[in-house]
Amino acid sequence: MSPDLQAAFHIYAAHWRKVNAQWQYPEHTHPMFEINLVLQGRQHMTVGGQSYLQECGDILFIRPGVRHASLGADSAEEMAYYCLHFDIDDLSLRRALLTMDAVSLSGESSVLLAIRSALDLMIRTALLTEAEVAQRNRLVRLNASLQLFAALSAWVLSETPAATRSAQPGITENTVALANAVEGLLQESVFTAAATGSRGGGIEDIAARLGYSPNHCNRAFRHIYGMSPRQYLSGLIIRHAKLMLLDNSLSVEAIAHRLGYRDVSHFSKQFKRWTGLPPMSYRQLTAESI
Numbered sequence: 141m142s143p144d145l146q147a148a149f150h151i152y153a154a155h156w157r158k159v160n161a162q163w164q165y166p167e168h169t170h171p172m173f174e175i176n177l178v179l180q181g182r183q184h185m186t187v188g189g190q191s192y193l194q195e196c197g198d199i200l201f202i203r204p205g206v207r208h209a210s211l212g213a214d215s216a217e218e219m220a221y222y223c224l225h226f227d228i229d230d231l232s233l234r235r236a237l238l239t240m241d242a243v244s245l246s247g248e249s250s251v252l253l254a255i256r257s258a259l260d261l262m263i264r265t266a267l268l269t270e271a272e273v274a275q276r277n278r279l280v281r282l283n284a285s286l287q288l289f290a291a292l293s294a295w296v297l298s299e300t301p302a303a304t305r306s307a308q309p310g311i312t313e314n315t316v317a318l319a320n321a322v323e324g325l326l327q328e329s330v331f332t333a334a335a336t337g338s339r340g341g342g343i344e345d346i347a348a349r350l351g352y353s354p355n356h357c358n359r360a361f362r363h364i365y366g367m368s369p370r371q372y373l374s375g376l377i378i379r380h381a382k383l384m385l386l387d388n389s390l391s392v393e394a395i396a397h398r399l400g401y402r403d404v405s406h407f408s409k410q411f412k413r414w415t416g417l418p419p420m421s422y423r424q425l426t427a428e429s430i
Contacts, residue, residue, distance in 0.1 A: 147230035148379050151285055154224035156266055161216045167209035172225040173237060174202040177259050181219035184211035187243050194221075199245040199255065203238055204366055222263050228289065229375040231323055231365050236296040238366050251295045258288035311363055319364035322346055322357050326369060330376045333400035334384075343369045378414045381407075385423045392419045 152172070158180070167186070176185065178194040185192045185200055187208040192200060202208050204227075213219035228234055245252055261284040325346045346369075347354040361369045377399055384395045396407035412418045417425065 146379060147228060147233075148375065149226060149228040149285065149289055151224055151226045151288075154222075154262065154266065156220070156222045156263055158218055158220040159213070160218055161213045163210075163219075164212040165210040167207050169205050169207050170225065171204050172227045173204060174200075174208075174223065174225050175259070176200040176202065177222045177256075179220040179222055179263075181217050182214035183219055183221060184214055185209070186211065190243070192244055194244075195246070197246070197256070199252075199259070200243055201240070201245055202243065203240070222259065224262070226288075229372065229379070231372070233289075233293060233296065234367075235365055236300070237292070240296065240299060242299070245295075249298075251291065251298045254291035254294060255288070258284060258291045261287060315360045316364055318350065318352065318357065318360040321350055322361050322369055323365070323372070325349065326373050327376060330373070330380055330399070334380055334398050342373065374414065378411065381411055381419070382415075382422070385419055386426060388423070392423075395419070 150172075156179070176183075176194070177199050178196050180196060182196065183194040185194060185208060187200060187202055188206045193214060194200060228237075245255065262281075265281045265284050322343070329342075329346075343354050343357055347357045350357065358368060361367075361372070365372065381395060381399060384390055384398065385392075390398075392408065393404045396404040399407065401407040408418055411422070415422060
């Protein structure tokens with residue numbers, strides 16, 4: 141049997157913009173991945189202290205936490221670019237992306253052309269009217285997003301040997317093994333809760349099972365995956381909650397119990413904080429979109 145596979149991704153602040161020759165954007169960082177594509181003209185960028193000159197069609201891939209800035213157009217002419225930020229909770233892909241040394245993605249290889257093709261599709265969908273998007277149930281944009289993540293996965297696979305050699309300095313195999321063990325036990329805790337209604341105590345219980353301190357487990361997990369175990373656990377819970385809410389035979393109370401919540405109001409408050417909607421509103425919204 142093939143293993144179960146679940147993953148959630150988030151694309152936000154995606155925008156197309158045309159700027160004049162005087163435009164610049166100051167140095168900054170953010171917690172998500174960024175992709176920047178020049179559509180017209182040329183752009184000077186600094187990423188991680190290195191300078192890059194983007195020709196039309198060139199892509200820059202920027203990892204979370206890396207300082208970067210746009211020094212603007214390379215000439216007195218206008219420059220146009222497309223930028224998006226994304227994150228993904230699949231830890232295998234996330235770690236692979238975090239270990240990629242590449243910043244400038246230019247060339248004619250099949251994997252890079254697939255990334256560019258997905259970005260072109262996303263740009264075209266950005267020009268759709270809201271009525272067109274609503275009418276097609278956002279499937280066009282979802283299709284574009286899935287193509288982008290498929291292309292990124294293919295890029296990572298094509299660079300796997302290089303990515304392995306260029307893993308973050310100072311990270312040992314023991315650290316990787318510990319982070320993987322924490323990941324597996326976090327998943328187990330949510331699956332067990334969904335089956336039995338009883339969830340473990342989180343990273344403290346997991347650390348005790350593995351024979352390490354919670355702080356050591358937290359550091360190892362964050363080093364490898366770029367997020368805390370608590371953030372990852374929250375993502376697992378909300379993903380399972382959304383899937384369960386699609387089943388109308390399950391009450392909100394039953395879902396809360398299956399995910400290890402003793403108090404349904406606590407679950408409802410957390411769900412609203414994560415999604416912006418209470419559980420019943422989310423269920424109604426998904427029902428209306430079918």
